Amino acid sequence: MLSTISRVALLDGPTPLQTMLRAGAHLNHPGLWIKRDDCMSLALGGNKVRSLEYWLGEALDRNCDVLVVAGATASNQCRLAAAAAAKLGLECHILYAGDERTHPNLRIAALMGPKIHFLGPVDEEERGLLAKRHMIALEAAGRRPYLIGDPVVGALGYARAAQELFDQTRDQKIELRHVIMPGSMGVTEAGMIFGAAILRQSWTFHLVSVEYQEEVLRKRIADILDDLCRLTGFVPAINMMDSVRVHMNQLGQGYGAPTEDSFHASRLFGQLEALVLEQTYVAKTFAGLIDVVTRRVILPEEGACVLHTGGVPAALA
Numbered sequence: 001m002l003s004t005i006s007r008v009a010l011l012d013g014p015t016p017l018q019t020m021l022r023a024g025a026h027l028n029h030p031g032l033w034i035k036r037d038d039c040m041s042l043a044l045g046g047n048k049v050r051s052l053e054y055w056l057g058e059a060l061d062r063n064c065d066v067l068v069v070a071g072a073t074a075s076n077q078c079r080l081a082a083a084a085a086a087k088l089g090l091e092c093h094i095l096y097a098g099d100e101r102t103h104p105n106l107r108i109a110a111l112m113g114p115k116i117h118f119l120g121p122v123d124e125e126e127r128g129l130l131a132k133r134h135m136i137a138l139e140a141a142g143r144r145p146y147l148i149g150d151p152v153v154g155a156l157g158y159a160r161a162a163q164e165l166f167d168q169t170r171d172q173k174i175e176l177r178h179v180i181m182p183g184s185m186g187v188t189e190a191g192m193i194f195g196a197a198i199l200r201q202s203w204t205f206h207l208v209s210v211e212y213q214e215e216v217l218r219k220r221i222a223d224i225l226d227d228l229c230r231l232t233g234f235v236p237a238i239n240m241m242d243s244v245r246v247h248m249n250q251l252g253q254g255y256g257a258p259t260e261d262s263f264h265a266s267r268l269f270g271q272l273e274a275l276v277l278e279q280t281y282v283a284k285t286f287a288g289l290i291d292v293v294t295r296r297v298i299l300p301e302e303g304a305c306v307l308h309t310g311g312v313p314a315a316l317a
């Protein structure tokens with residue numbers, strides 16, 4: 001189903017699926033697993049690499065010669081778009097909101113040789129408009145630009161990741177019941193949920209919201225799922241949203257604001273599993289994992305896998 005959709009390989013193969021024995025012993029849950037999407041060779045990796053495989057597939061199909069990406073200076077997506085462009089020998093233009101020039105993600109992106117524009121203090125809507133204007137200017141100059149970020153195409157990367165996770169659980173004889181991951185823009189989440197539906201796996205998805213209120217997050221995901229059905233022609237007999245549990249108790253003061261629990265999670269999983277957890281997405285997700293396991297929302301006999309979505313440079317910000 002996905003094999004007919006263009007994709008550029010940026011991963012070296014499956015990312016590791018590892019057991020977390022010491023964290024499991026500490027939390028009285030013997031079946032805790034981690035899918036290490038922080039372990040990829042492209043410029044320190046992360047979830048955006050999987051989306052970029054499909055964004056770049058579409059860009060090359062359209063014979064584009066320059067990638068355009070917009071984001072905050074802390075953006076993992078901008079870092080990895082610049083890295084993927086370098087790898088493929090494509091030009092990349094990054095439009096950064098703000099003027100702050102020290103974030104590790106920006107500094108790594110700059111090493112990959114993109115053209116960087118600072119937009120000053122603009123909000124997300126304005127940033128989007130300026131990116132479209134930049135695309136029009138490039139087209140007027142005879143270029144063939146591709147704008148990175150379509151959520152539906154990006155989600156295909158995680159539909160593929162679901163297959164990868166399924167293959168690993170089958171090979172390692174793991175009976176997986178629960179998947180824990182960040183709840184944010186919905187791209188990674190919808191991809192995994194759609195991939196599980198293709199595989200007819202009834203995993204329960206625990207989305208630890210790091211950005212939006214529950215209704216907003218659910219709508220974002222449901223919309224992407226609808227579009228994935230249209231794009232692929234695959235329409236499952238089940239309501240895919242039935243497998244989703246949203247956890248709002250780690251959001252704290254909102255997007256990007258660490259909490260006591262997220263600091264605790266990054267220390268705990270650092271000390272027990274040698275993991276590097278940044279605060280915006282990953283530490284809050286792991287705080288959510290601690291919460292659902294200790295409250296026995298996930299029972300000790302139920303296999304559970306947390307997705308580490310990367311963002312490692314931000315841990316040094």
Ligand SMILES: Cc1ncc(COP(=O)(O)O)c(C=O)c1O
Nearest residue numbers: 076184185186187188281309311
């Ligand atoms: C490290 C990391 N984790 C999680 C996410 C959230 O992914 P999504 O936007 O697909 O929900 C992002 C998005 O930027 C990210 O950089």
